[in-house]
Amino acid sequence: xxxxxxxxxxxxxxxxxxxxxxxxxxxxxxxxxxxxxxxxxxxxxxxxxxxxxxxxxxxxxxxxxxxxxxxxxxxxxxxxxxxxxxxxxxxxxxxxxxxxxxxxxxxxxxxxxxxxxxxxxxxxxxxxxxxxxxxxxxxxxxxxxxxxxxxxxxxxxxxxxxxxxxxxxxxxxxxxxxxxxxxxxxxxxxxxxxxxxxxxxxxxxxxxxxxxxxxxxxxxxxxxxxxxxxxxxxxxxxxxxxxxxxxxxxxxxxxxxxxxxxxxxxxxxxxxxxxxxxxxxxxxxxxxxxxxxxxxxxxxxxxxxxxxxxxxxxxxxxxxxxxxxxxx
Numbered sequence: 001x002x003x004x005x006x007x008x009x010x011x012x013x014x015x016x017x018x019x020x021x022x023x024x025x026x027x028x029x030x031x032x033x034x035x036x037x038x039x040x041x042x043x044x045x046x047x048x049x050x051x052x053x054x055x056x057x058x059x060x061x062x063x064x065x066x067x068x069x070x071x072x073x074x075x076x077x078x079x080x081x082x083x084x085x086x087x088x089x090x091x092x093x094x095x096x097x098x099x100x101x102x103x104x105x106x107x108x109x110x111x112x113x114x115x116x117x118x119x120x121x122x123x124x125x126x127x128x129x130x131x132x133x134x135x136x137x138x139x140x141x142x143x144x145x146x147x148x149x150x151x152x153x154x155x156x157x158x159x160x161x162x163x164x165x166x167x168x169x170x171x172x173x174x175x176x177x178x179x180x181x182x183x184x185x186x187x188x189x190x191x192x193x194x195x196x197x198x199x200x201x202x203x204x205x206x207x208x209x210x211x212x213x214x215x216x217x218x219x220x221x222x223x224x225x226x227x228x229x230x231x232x233x234x235x236x237x238x239x240x241x242x243x244x245x246x247x248x249x250x251x252x253x254x255x256x257x258x259x260x261x262x263x264x265x266x267x268x269x270x271x272x273x274x275x276x277x278x279x280x281x282x283x284x285x286x287x288x289x290x291x292x293x294x295x296x297x298x299x300x301x302x303x304x305x306x307x308x309x310x311x312x313x314x315x316x317x318x319x320x321x322x323x324x325x326x327x328x
Contacts, residue, residue: 057290058194060154060298061096066263080294082263085137089261090302098304100227100312101152101295105132105273106145107208116272119148119207130208132273134296137264140319141221146208147316149199150281151225152288152295153191157309158231160189161199162224162249163241166315168217175224175249177235177242187237191227194287196280203283213318221316225299226252228309256301256311263298 065080084091107130110118118129132148141147151159160180165173180189184201191197200207211221226232235242274293279286299312 058288058292059096059290060101060152060295061094061099061300063091065294066091081266082298083266084261085264085297086261089259089300091261091263091300093303094300095304095306097155098301098308098310099154100225100299100310101154101297102225102299102312102314103150103296104135104139104314104316105148105150106135106139106141107132107148114272117275117278119202119273121206121208134269134271136269137262137297137314138317139269140317141211142319143212145211146206147211148208149223150196150277150295151191151199152194152196153227154193155229156190156192157227157229158189159191159197160226160228160232162226162244164222164224165214165218166220166222167215168219172222173214175244175246177244180237181241182237182239189237192287194280194289194292196277196288198281202278202281211316211318219318219320223314223316224249224253224311225314226256226309226311229307252309252311253313256309257313258301259303260299260301260310260312262300262312265294265296265298268296 062080065082066084107119110129110131114131116131116133118131121128121130130146149161151161153159161178162175163178164175167173179197179199180187184199184204185197189197198207200209234248235244276286276288276292280288280292297314299310301310304310
């Protein structure tokens, strides 16, 4: 064989080998780049999911929301600044899932300039629009006021609402179970995180209570809210408010209301009902997120046992010169 031809063949072979080696290195670099890109993408997606989870997880209880805590964050969640309304009841060691949120709404005729959501009520051939507004625990009621109540639990459970009249001498009337009834939500009294139970419901007729004194010395309505992890036994849900045994209510109160206190959100009385709250309490419910509107009142029980029912009382006072007693 010609030496020149042989040398040329050897050089071509070595060039091909070098070229193949270069391609292998380029392929490895490309694979390494894709691997790094994949890892970075996973980290970004994971961070976004974690952030989104933090933004959407509904938590009613957080000591950072209390305005007298010594451990305030630099930035608070939207619309959450609470004052301790019962300073003698400690906010330490509160189980976050043993909290109940309550908002009382008073309705007034809506006007064109209002930006909140309306309740539309059909009266004969006319449709009237009412604007629900938050009221504080100290708001005085007058005859004819139209009220709605929204209640939110921090865990799954079953809701019961009891109403009693209070008189000037400190005595109270008979207890009536006003929720659940089959006329509201078809008797479904289950509560869940981020869901609002509205009493009356939006599709009830009418979708509000009209307050009325039964006699001259009737000074307040005592609304008791009981949230239990399991349905209570001993009565059947009907289409009417039921008179309860005073002895039974006394037992519930003694067992599950000791050490109950409440917080009240600041600077929100008078705020109108929002679309988020309307949707969270409607038939096609959409759960409230962490940054959604919070309850006006937060009831808590210090050192409550896991899965123990919570029994809280709220006084709705009528306007008048009558001397008042404490809420709790």
